[in-house]
Amino acid sequence: MSAEHIREYEEDNDKVFLIRGFIEVRIPLKYYHKLAKRYSTEYIISFAEPRMVVNHITKRQLVFITRECGIPLLGHPAFGIIDRGTNLIQVRPLTGCNLNCIFCSVDEGRISRTRATDYIVEPGYLADKLKEVAKFKGGGVEAHIDGQCEPLLYPYMEELLERMSRIKEIEVISMQTNGILLNEARIEMLEEYVTRINLSINAIDEAIASMLAGARYPIRRVLANAKRVVDSNMDLLIAPVWVPGYNDREIEKIIRFALEIGAGKRYPPVGIQKYIPYRHGRKLKKSLTFREFYNKLAEWETEFGVKLILRPADFGMEKRARIPSPISKGERFRAQLIAEGRMFGEKLAIVRDRVITVRTDRRVGEFANFEIVRTHDGIFLAVEVQ
Numbered sequence: 001m002s003a004e005h006i007r008e009y010e011e012d013n014d015k016v017f018l019i020r021g022f023i024e025v026r027i028p029l030k031y032y033h034k035l036a037k038r039y040s041t042e043y044i045i046s047f048a049e050p051r052m053v054v055n056h057i058t059k060r061q062l063v064f065i066t067r068e069c070g071i072p073l074l075g076h077p078a079f080g081i082i083d084r085g086t087n088l089i090q091v092r093p094l095t096g097c098n099l100n101c102i103f104c105s106v107d108e109g110r111i112s113r114t115r116a117t118d119y120i121v122e123p124g125y126l127a128d129k130l131k132e133v134a135k136f137k138g139g140g141v142e143a144h145i146d147g148q149c150e151p152l153l154y155p156y157m158e159e160l161l162e163r164m165s166r167i168k169e170i171e172v173i174s175m176q177t178n179g180i181l182l183n184e185a186r187i188e189m190l191e192e193y194v195t196r197i198n199l200s201i202n203a204i205d206e207a208i209a210s211m212l213a214g215a216r217y218p219i220r221r222v223l224a225n226a227k228r229v230v231d232s233n234m235d236l237l238i239a240p241v242w243v244p245g246y247n248d249r250e251i252e253k254i255i256r257f258a259l260e261i262g263a264g265k266r267y268p269p270v271g272i273q274k275y276i277p278y279r280h281g282r283k284l285k286k287s288l289t290f291r292e293f294y295n296k297l298a299e300w301e302t303e304f305g306v307k308l309i310l311r312p313a314d315f316g317m318e319k320r321a322r323i324p325s326p327i328s329k330g331e332r333f334r335a336q337l338i339a340e341g342r343m344f345g346e347k348l349a350i351v352r353d354r355v356i357t358v359r360t361d362r363r364v365g366e367f368a369n370f371e372i373v374r375t376h377d378g379i380f381l382a383v384e385v386q
């Protein structure tokens, strides 16, 4: 760990080592003073106890997933790799977001009430697993970096992208972002590897954009950087979430802006998403029916002369064989709980090289009997049984 990536300070009676602006290692000062007399900083950061590792942005406990820790990268919705049976592979290097959108489907950001734990995956481990999955899929793969997060918070992004770009089956690398962390230098780095940025701008009006983001949203800066992306080697897709009652008038402005700057060189310029209230997401009172949503999209298509009703084929997506699932619904297992789960009342366990979310009140380190109740898209959920 190079010292240039570490900032040290004291806060709330803790000694804090902030690594790459994202990973906080916190040690109570009374222990730190004793440890510092005997051990090097590097040793203290890596091994000293008591020690808390925290996501600097969300302040949640952060689990660092390395090859050595043995947590598999298939099976969880929030980190690792997701294969939904197409040539698009979702790559999820971390969790945690710098915004708190009022419509967030995964209840992200510091104000989250449901997410208990964040994860970050070591780039080499993630890239190697991706390589394995891409090889299985064959040529013409799109690797899409997204997740329950703002992907640009990932402190090892350049290393990950560099490794991904060496995987021969990957033809397209695309990435989701809320735009906050885009700047000239980052765009220059990204354009070396990335084909398309999916940028979620939800309003052109700053007050509305900020209200939707649940935080100040610097729209002027983001719009300037959107233009920079268009002028780079990358393509830009602007992907607003239409939240009825909040940004109805803004969507037209966004379409106009996307067309004005020339977004969508190879892909569609705008991908409007429908706000959908999810069980574990943030819920608003009003939502549109699919009929209302698509009727309006059809109207705008005529008005602006641009394709807005998009199909997977518009992004070169096609069906491909899935990585075979080694676990079936209804199977029962007994395994050790190896880490905290993403949500309260959840823990992680390992079965047949897959990570399983187990609903249980038991503690990490204990063993539990559980039954698999969900296996959709290779994501496994289990509940404890006696």
Ligand code: SF4
Pocket (backbone or CB within 6 Å): 097, 098, 099, 100, 101, 103, 104, 105, 106, 107, 108, 109, 147, 148, 149, 150, 178
């Ligand atoms: S930017 Fe995305 S992940 Fe972050 S809070 Fe908003 S909707 Fe959720």
